[in-house]
Structure formats: structure tokens, C-alpha cells
Amino acid sequence: MTEPTATMINEQKLYKAWGLSEAEFKIICDKILHRLPNYTEAGLFSVMWSEHCSYKNSKNVLRKFPNKGKRVLAGPGEDAGIIDIDDNQAVVFKAESHNHPSAVEPYQGAATGVGGIIRDIFSMGATPIAMLNSLKFGNLTDEHTKYLANEIVAGIGGYGNCIGIPTVGGEISFQERYKNNPVVNAMCVGLINNSDIKYGKAKGENNLIIYVGAKTGRDGIHGATFASDEFTDDNKSQRSAVQVGDPFMEKLLMDACIELVQEHSDWIMGIQDMGAAGLVSSTAEMASKAESGLVLELDQVPQRETNMTPYEIMLSESQERMVLCAKPQYRDEIIKFFNDAGLDAVVIGKVTADKQYKIYQHGELVTDIPVAGLVDDSPEYVHEGQTPKRLLSENYQEQYVPQVSSLSKTWLELLKQPNIASKEYFYQTYDSQIKANTVVKPGSDATVVRVRGTRKALAMTNDGNSKLVYVDPYVGGQIAIIEASANLIASGSEPVGITDCLNYGNPEKPEVFWEFNRSVEGMASVCETLELPVISGNVSLYNEFNDEAIYPSPMIGMVGLTKDLDDVTTQGFKNDGDAIYLVGTTKNDYNGSEIQLMQTGDVKGSLNEIDLAQIKANQKQILQAIQAGLIASCHDVSEGGLAVALAEAAFENQLGFEVKTSLTSEEIFSETTGRFLVSVKADQKAAFEKLFNDDIEFLGTVSNEQTLRLTTSNSDANVDLNEALKNWKEAIPCLMK
Amino acid sequence: MKFAVVVFPGSNCDKDLFFAIKDGIKEEVELVNFQETSLDGFDAVLIPGGFSYGDYLRSGAIAGHAPIIPAIKQMAAEGKPVLGICNGFQILTEIGLLPGALIKNNHNRFICETVPLQVMNNQTQFTSEYEADQVIDIPVAHGEGNYYCDEATLKELKDNDQIAFKYQADINGSVDYIAGITNKEKNVLGMMPHPERALEKLVGSDDGLKMFQSILKNHMDRVNQ
Numbered sequence: 001m002t003e004p005t006a007t008m009i010n011e012q013k014l015y016k017a018w019g020l021s022e023a024e025f026k027i028i029c030d031k032i033l034h035r036l037p038n039y040t041e042a043g044l045f046s047v048m049w050s051e052h053c054s055y056k057n058s059k060n061v062l063r064k065f066p067n068k069g070k071r072v073l074a075g076p077g078e079d080a081g082i083i084d085i086d087d088n089q090a091v092v093f094k095a096e097s098h099n100h101p102s103a104v105e106p107y108q109g110a111a112t113g114v115g116g117i118i119r120d121i122f123s124m125g126a127t128p129i130a131m132l133n134s135l136k137f138g139n140l141t142d143e144h145t146k147y148l149a150n151e152i153v154a155g156i157g158g159y160g161n162c163i164g165i166p167t168v169g170g171e172i173s174f175q176e177r178y179k180n181n182p183v184v185n186a187m188c189v190g191l192i193n194n195s196d197i198k199y200g201k202a203k204g205e206n207n208l209i210i211y212v213g214a215k216t217g218r219d220g221i222h223g224a225t226f227a228s229d230e231f232t233d234d235n236k237s238q239r240s241a242v243q244v245g246d247p248f249m250e251k252l253l254m255d256a257c258i259e260l261v262q263e264h265s266d267w268i269m270g271i272q273d274m275g276a277a278g279l280v281s282s283t284a285e286m287a288s289k290a291e292s293g294l295v296l297e298l299d300q301v302p303q304r305e306t307n308m309t310p311y312e313i314m315l316s317e318s319q320e321r322m323v324l325c326a327k328p329q330y331r332d333e334i335i336k337f338f339n340d341a342g343l344d345a346v347v348i349g350k351v352t353a354d355k356q357y358k359i360y361q362h363g364e365l366v367t368d369i370p371v372a373g374l375v376d377d378s379p380e381y382v383h384e385g386q387t388p389k390r391l392l393s394e395n396y397q398e399q400y401v402p403q404v405s406s407l408s409k410t411w412l413e414l415l416k417q418p419n420i421a422s423k424e425y426f427y428q429t430y431d432s433q434i435k436a437n438t439v440v441k442p443g444s445d446a447t448v449v450r451v452r453g454t455r456k457a458l459a460m461t462n463d464g465n466s467k468l469v470y471v472d473p474y475v476g477g478q479i480a481i482i483e484a485s486a487n488l489i490a491s492g493s494e495p496v497g498i499t500d501c502l503n504y505g506n507p508e509k510p511e512v513f514w515e516f517n518r519s520v521e522g523m524a525s526v527c528e529t530l531e532l533p534v535i536s537g538n539v540s541l542y543n544e545f546n547d548e549a550i551y552p553s554p555m556i557g558m559v560g561l562t563k564d565l566d567d568v569t570t571q572g573f574k575n576d577g578d579a580i581y582l583v584g585t586t587k588n589d590y591n592g593s594e595i596q597l598m599q600t601g602d603v604k605g606s607l608n609e610i611d612l613a614q615i616k617a618n619q620k621q622i623l624q625a626i627q628a629g630l631i632a633s634c635h636d637v638s639e640g641g642l643a644v645a646l647a648e649a650a651f652e653n654q655l656g657f658e659v660k661t662s663l664t665s666e667e668i669f670s671e672t673t674g675r676f677l678v679s680v681k682a683d684q685k686a687a688f689e690k691l692f693n694d695d696i697e698f699l700g701t702v703s704n705e706q707t708l709r710l711t712t713s714n715s716d717a718n719v720d721l722n723e724a725l726k727n728w729k730e731a732i733p734c735l736m737k
Numbered sequence: 738m739k740f741a742v743v744v745f746p747g748s749n750c751d752k753d754l755f756f757a758i759k760d761g762i763k764e765e766v767e768l769v770n771f772q773e774t775s776l777d778g779f780d781a782v783l784i785p786g787g788f789s790y791g792d793y794l795r796s797g798a799i800a801g802h803a804p805i806i807p808a809i810k811q812m813a814a815e816g817k818p819v820l821g822i823c824n825g826f827q828i829l830t831e832i833g834l835l836p837g838a839l840i841k842n843n844h845n846r847f848i849c850e851t852v853p854l855q856v857m858n859n860q861t862q863f864t865s866e867y868e869a870d871q872v873i874d875i876p877v878a879h880g881e882g883n884y885y886c887d888e889a890t891l892k893e894l895k896d897n898d899q900i901a902f903k904y905q906a907d908i909n910g911s912v913d914y915i916a917g918i919t920n921k922e923k924n925v926l927g928m929m930p931h932p933e934r935a936l937e938k939l940v941g942s943d944d945g946l947k948m949f950q951s952i953l954k955n956h957m958d959r960v961n962q
Binding site for chain 1: 746747749750752753756787788790791792793846847848849850851876878880931933934936937939940941
């Protein structure tokens with residue numbers, strides 16, 4: 001096949017099929033190149049200027065997030081963000097979406113999402129210690145959804161289990177709107193000594209560009225552009241854009257890269273993973289960060305297939321590949337080092353001073369464009385927002401009133417709802433215990449992983465209730481941050497930083513953009529109040545199927561520093577006779593709730609305003625109480641309200657309770673954010689109560705009896721613990737049959 | 738006592754075993770590359786879990802042809818303790834040091850959880866610190882841990898007291914709920930569960946510690962004889 005000429009690309013507007021607009025093409029011709037780009041060059045611009053690589057539609061909104069803080073060592077812009085955790089150690093983390101590939105080829109789509117995020121962590125020089133994921137599917141009553149769920153979960157497990165990083169936590173939720181466009185977000189957390197941190201820079205004229213890892217094939221070409229487009233029935237078959245993962249290769253690559261950084265740091269200037277937009281994105285970004293130029297010699301690039309064009313080589317998203325910028329005097333040592341590990345390592349180019357990005361193939365110059373034009377000069381769009389119609393409908397401010405004719409019946413029914421029921425069926429297929437550091441396993445508010453050789457631990461969570469963001473983007477966004485923070489606090493950890501995946505529909509639609517912008521403003525407001533920096537993340541837009549967007553779905557990945565292992569706390573009640581308290585005031589918060597969904601089949605209505613100062617004060621006091629050793633168990637009260645929180649606290653160690661509350665049988669299902677369900681040893685009641693003054697209610701006591709006894713102000717229920725547990729535990733396996 | 742932990746490409750529990758020896762029983766331990774051909778100077782060899790060679794072809798099959806294998810066989814022939822865990826167990830069956838095979842879990846899913854195991858034989862150098870019939874909590878994490886052998890082999894395993902551990906429920910389809918077996922001489926043990934992940938109550942269970950203590954104690958008894 002002969003490639004179209006520059007003139008043909010211009011006249012036939014071929015660039016449009018790659019996602020470049022006419023206006024963008026004009027900028028490239030008139031402002032950057034002052035000539036027409038050839039086929040390869042046009043291809044490079046189209047991927048580098050895709051939303052996935054350039055954030056052209058979202059940059060303006062993302063600036064609203066705070067990204068600085070006293071512990072922040074590196075923020076957005078690097079492969080991953082870095083937070084100091086004292087003692088010359090730091091935690092490195094990032095999350096990434098793989099929604100589109102997972103919709104088309106669920107196993108490989110999810111697996112390569114995991115592989116990509118792991119590379120982002122070890123490319124900083126860090127050792128990955130844990131993985132989390134956030135998955136949103138359609139309803140499990142649908143056969144195709146079951147298939148997607150099974151394959152996506154198997155892909156995540158298949159990759160993570162093989163490479164040997166524990167998959168320790170996450171969240172899974174279900175809603176019709178994700179049926180054809182599932183959300184698959186993966187997060188990786190790594191540890192590093194501060195002195196080992198490596199940045200992805202191609203610095204110093206004549207330093208070498210070295211390609212390491214798997215060979216380049218024709219897989220995944222234009223994956224980044226694919227990720228920046230909507231799904232319709234017509235383009236569902238874009239299978240060529242999905243890559244195939246090889247976790248074994250990645251394990252070799254990971255071990256070698258970490259050893260290189262730890263033992264031979266002086267050999268290299270920078271290291272970067274080849275992710276979306278493959279070779280072009282990784283090398284161009286390294287050059288841009290160092291304000292350098294680059295020359296690449298494509299004949300040297302290890303290739304899996306014959307007769308690959310420059311366009312194909314540069315845009316391939318073959319997996320398990322890295323790029324190094326190395327000092328020329330260590331060339332032979334580096335190549336031998338990787339060969340000994342069973343990996344290809346080849347010099348493919350060098351750093352230049354002219355700030356141009358030049359590519360040669362067969363002795364011919366096939367690309368010659370300014371690095372800055374490619375990486376930094378992508379246009380930035382500020383879209384017009386428009387309040388979605390659903391939010392303006394009549395009576396939207398009114399709260400839903402739940403119908404609770406039988407407290408025990410409603411309670412048991414709610415425990416069976418897929419969003420609330422145990423997700424063990426899925427997470428049991430992930431190796432969560434490898435490395436023998438997992439102190440709190442999946443299933444509690446947050447997972448806790450100890451830092452070997454210290455008394456410290458890291459707590460981590462993925463959270464984002466998209467139902468709430470859908471009904472009220474601003475307050476729903478606020479709650480996403482509050483809940484993630486509460487998860488860490490409840491586990492005895494101090495939140496130190498955030499990564500996010502922002503999954504939305506097409507931002508060119510005013511209503512979608514409005515949702516995106518307002519929810520980010522909501523999230524940012526809480527980040528400011530709680531002093532939490534957003535240090536890395538990813539935006540996934542165009543999540544639509546046949547013109548209908550998914551729910552606005554921000555996923556918050558948050559990491560906390562547990563100062564001492566003695567502070568580690570779980571949600572389950574511990575001892576017969578312990579006192580149970582509810583911390584925080586319960587209001588009528590039923591809009592967007594699980595009980596509204598269960599009883600009406602839909603969620604709607606705006607959310608009540610949140611008192612952030614009160615949230616902050618309560619979270620701070622809970623952490624202090626845990627650190628003072630006053631708390632036996634602590635559970636964040638969220639979906640399903642106090643009723644579900646009580647049941648979950650009972651399940652962990654199979655202990656019953658006797659609770660009498662001033663709340664009504666309706667209020668017991670309210671989802672007011674910022675509340676905690678706490679149990680306290682009998683002899684510490686006085687000390688605990690003294691700390692909290694009036695924002696607590698004594699609820700009752702934990703008991704050895706296998707019964708959940710609940711008395712509200714207008715009803716009561718005695719539920720058999722095992723029956724409740726069965727409802728909660730067996731709902732998902734039953735649906736997956 | 739000096740332990741070797743063999744590292745194949747794709748092994749991923751090698752460091753956990755390393756820490757089990759170094760921090761768990763505080764003995765000498767070295768990671769030994771699969772390309773080595775000698776285990777001279779080591780008193781025991783541990784084959785870790787993981788996905789050697791990506792488990793491509795068949796789990797443990799390619800590792801079974803690595804340069805280090807003859808040295809492992811020699812250790813076994815000399816009566817020294819050889820312990821294979823998870824992928825290590827699969828490798829031991831591949832190279833014929835243990836009978837039977839590990840096939841896909843009958844439910845076709847990977848399974849990770851801490852399960853109760855019954856100690857079936859506490860008269861081995863791996864289990865002597867456990868009580869007879871003691872039930873211990875040890876994590877499993879495998880997709881191909883379904884132990885299979887034919888009737889005659891099973892009878893032989895039973896007759897020779899080679900069954901070391903049994904699950905308390907059918908978690909993966911294993912014949913007779915078998916979780917771990919020894920050779921006839923009882924110096925080679927293969928097991929799917931991971932004792933190296935159960936050394937501290939902090940991470941869920943410390944029931945695995947006694948296995949490493951057993952190996953050490955029996956070695957010291959031999960040395961002191």
C-alpha cells in the first residue's frame with residue numbers, strides 16, 4: 001500500500017478520520033510547520049493532539065484541582081505523582097482508564113490497562129506494591145454484562161496475579177447506563193526511596209535513546225484516538241485498536257528497570273513507559289520536558305512484523321516497552337544488563353539540541369517537526385456548559401421519601417442490591433496477599449498494606465458513587481472526595497494525596513461539559529478544605545453509546561499514611577459488649593440513594609448542601625480517637641445508610657448487636673455523608689464520649705448473639721445474622737450464574 | 738542453616754520466601770538464579786510460587802528444563818529438604834520428584850483466600866512442629882491447584898503417609914482434598930497453599946511459621962547428632 005501524499009491528506013481531509021479538526025490541521029500547517037505535513041507527521045499530530053494525550057478539552061477544568069502540598073514531591077505531568085511518607089521514603093501512585101478497549105475486547109482491554117498503569121509506576125523507579133481498580137458495569141441481569149464483568153475481572157486478575165503485585169481493593173457498581181460502555185479504571189501504588197526517583201526526561205545532547213522490552217507490532221495503532229471517540233453500533237468493531245498483554249514480559253521488564261534504577265542510576269538520565277500513542281508519545285514527551293530535540297532511527301526499532309511503515313511503528317501501542325535516555329559511555333553495559341534479563345535493548349536514537357523531532361527510515365528523513373509543536377502547542381478548548389435538563393425539572397429539589405412498611409424486609413432486601421452486596425465473588429480471583437504485606441484485605445472501607453521494615457502502613461481506596469454525581473454533579477463530586485477520605489480515616493490512616501480517573505461523556509456536548517466542570521468544582525472544593533492534593537490522574541471522555549453518555553463517573557484513588565501499625569482499624573465489630581456509636585448528624589438524604597434506586601428503579605433529585613467544616617472536624621476527631629486507641633472498629637456510613645453499615649460491621653466477625661436509635665425507620669436508610677459507625681470498648685466509653693461532645697449518638701452494644709436487633713423511633717426489627725449475611729454474600733454469585 | 742530460594746523468570750514469591758527465612762526464622766538465605774548448576778553449600782532448597790515462564794505451555798513445564806533442575810534433584814537424592822510451593826509444587830511434579838499433576842481449578846477461576854488445612858502427617862521434617870491433625874490457616878492463591886493422580890497413586894500416597902496437608906472443603910477439585918504431598922522419603926514437599934504468607938498475625942495468620950521452624954529444628958537435630 002502506498003501512503004497518501006501530503007496534498008491528498010490536505011485536499012481529501014484524510015486527517016479528519018484520525019480525529020484532527022480542520023482548524024487543528026490549519027494550525028499545524030500555518031503556525032507550526034509552515035508547510036503541509038506528510039502522512040507520518042499528520043499521524044503523529046493526530047495522536048499527540050488527541051484528548052487522551054493532550055487533555056485539550058479538559059486542561060482548563062483540571063487546573064481547578066489543587067496539586068501542591070507539603071508532602072508533594074511530584075505532581076501532574078510525570079508518569080505518576082509522588083508523595084513523601086517520611087524517612088526518605090515516598091509513595092508513587094496513579095490511576096488510568098481503559099474503558100474503550102475493555103468494551104471491545106474485555107479480557108485484553110482490562111489486562112493491558114493493568115500493565116500500563118504498572119509501567120507508569122516502575123518508570124519512576126518505584127517498586128509497585130499494590131493495585132486497585134474501579135469497575136462500573138451494566139446490570140447483571142443482562143447476559144452481555146455478565147460476559148464483560150467475567151472477562152474484565154479475569155483480565156485484571158490474569159495480569160496482576162502473574163506479575164505478582166497484589167490487587168488489594170477497589171469498587172464495583174452496576175447501572176444500566178454502563179451496559180455498552182463499562183468503566184475500567186486501574187490504580188497502582190509503588191514505593192521508592194527519595195534518592196531513587198527518576199523523571200522521564202531526554203536531557204543532554206548526544207545522550208542515547210534506548211528502546212527496551214517487547215517488539216513493536218501493528219497492534220493498538222491509534223489507540224489513543226480510539227479512546228477519544230464515542231462508541232456507536234457502527235464503530236464497535238475497531239478491534240485492531242486493542243492491544244494484547246504479556247504479563248510475563250512485563251515482569252522481566254519491571255524487575256530489570258527497578259534494578260537499573262536502584263543499582264545503576266548513574267547510567268541513565270530518564271526513563272519512560274510507552275503507553276498510549278506508543279513510541280511517539282514517550283519520546284516526544286521526554287524531549288519536551290528537557291527542552292531537547294531527538295533523532296530516531298526506525299530501522300533499529302525491534303519489529304515483530306515486516307514492512308512496517310514509520311506511521312505504524314510510531315503509533316503502535318504494543319505493550320511492555322520502555323524508553324531510556326542513557327549516557328553514551330554506558331551503552332554496552334546497559335544493553336548487556338537487559339540482555340541478561342532476557343530483554344531486547346537497542347539504541348534507536350539520540351538527543352539533539354535543535355528542539356526538532358526527526359525520524360529516519362531506510363536513510364530517508366520521514367519526519368521533521370518541532371517537539372514543542374507536537375507536545376505543547378495542542379489547542380485548548382473551553383467548552384460552553386449548559387445545565388442538564390433533568391436537573392431543571394419541576395420538584396427536583398424535593399427529597400424522595402422511602403416507603404418502609406416492614407423494617408426487616410426493607411433491610412434484608414437492600415443487602416441484596418448488587419451495589420451493596422459483597423463483591424467477594426470478583427475480588428476472590430485477585431491475588432491480594434502476595435508479598436505478605438496486606439494487613440487489611442479487600443472488603444473493608446480501605447485496604448491497608450504495611451511498609452516492610454517499618455511500623456508504617458499505607459491505606460488505599462478507590463471510590464466514586466456516580467449515582468450521586470449524576471443527580472447533583474457539584475455535591476456528588478464533593479461526596480466522592482469526602483467518602484474516599486472517610487474510608488482512609490476509618491482505617492486509621494491520614495489521607496495524603498489523590499489520583500483520579502475522570503470518566504465522562506462527550507465534552508463537546510454542553511450538558512456533559514457542565515457535568516464535568518461542576519463535578520470537578522465540587523471535588524476541588526473538598527480537596528481545598530481537606531488539604532488534599534491531586535497529584536496524578538487521567539481523563540476519559542467520549543464514554544457514550546449511541547449518543548447516550550455514561551453517568552458522570554469520577555473515580556477517586558486516595559492514599560493515606562498510617563503512622564503506626566497499631567492504628568490499623570477495620571469496620572467489623574470486635575467484642576461482645578462493646579458500645580456502638582454513630583458519629584455525625586443524619587439528615588433526610590434519599591436522593592441518589594440505594595433505597596431510592598431499589599424502590600423506584602431510578603435515581604433523581606438534588607442533594608443537600610454539605611457542611612465541609614463539620615466533615616473536616618469529624619474526620620480529624622475520628623483519626624485522633626483511633627490514634628489514641630479509643631476505637632475498636634470504625635466504618636464509613638455510605639450506600640444503604642446506617643442500616644447497611646450496621647449489618648456490614650456485624651458480618652466481619654459474625655457478631656450481632658442490640659441497637660436503639662432516635663432515628664426513624666426511614667432515616668436509618670438515609671445516606672448523609674460524613675458519618676461513621678464506631679464501636680468502643682466498654683471501659684473506654686467515657687474517654688470517647690468526652691472527645692466528641694454532642695455530634696454523636698449512643699446506639700447500643702455488640703453482642704455474641706447471632707441476631708441483629710434494631711429499634712428505631714417508629715418500628716423495630718430482629719434479623720437473623722446468618723440470613724442477613726446470606727442475602728449480602730450470595731446475591732452476586734446468584735446473579736452471575 | 739543455609740537456604741536457597743531458586744528464582745526462575747516469572748517467579749514472584751521468591752522474595753516472600755526470602756523474608757520468611759531471613760525475618761521469620763532468622764537463618765541464612767540466598768536467591769539462586771535458574772541458570773546456576775550447583776546448590777553446593779546449601780542445606781535446603783525452596784522453589785517459590787509465581788508464573789515461571791508465564792506458565793505458557795503448561796505451568797512449571799518450561800522451568801522443569803532449567804539448568805538448576807539437576808542440582809535440585811541431587812539435593813532431593815541426598816535427603817536434604819526440598820520444598821516447592823504453588824508453582825514450585827507444579828515444577829516438582831513436572832520433574833518427577835512428586836507424583837501426580839496440578840490442573841485447572843474445577844471452577845475455572847483463580848482463587849485467593851485463607852483456608853483451613855489439616856496436617857495429615859506431622860512426622861516429616863516439614864511438619865514436626867505441628868500437632869497431629871492440627872488445623873492451620875494458610876492462604877491459597879492459584880488458578881491451577883487442582884491436584885490430580887490416579888487411583889493407584891492415591892492408594893500409594895495414603896499407604897506411605899505421603900499426604901501432608903488436606904483442605905477442609907472442596908476449594909478447587911483436588912483428589913481427596915489434597916493440598917500438599919511428600920515423596921516416599923518425606924524430604925520433598927510440594928504444596929499449593931503459601932506458608933510464607935502466614936508468618937505474622939498482622940497479615941492474617943502465623944500458622945506457616947512452624948513449617949520453617951520444623952525444617953530448621955530437624956536440620957539442627959541432624960547436625961547435632
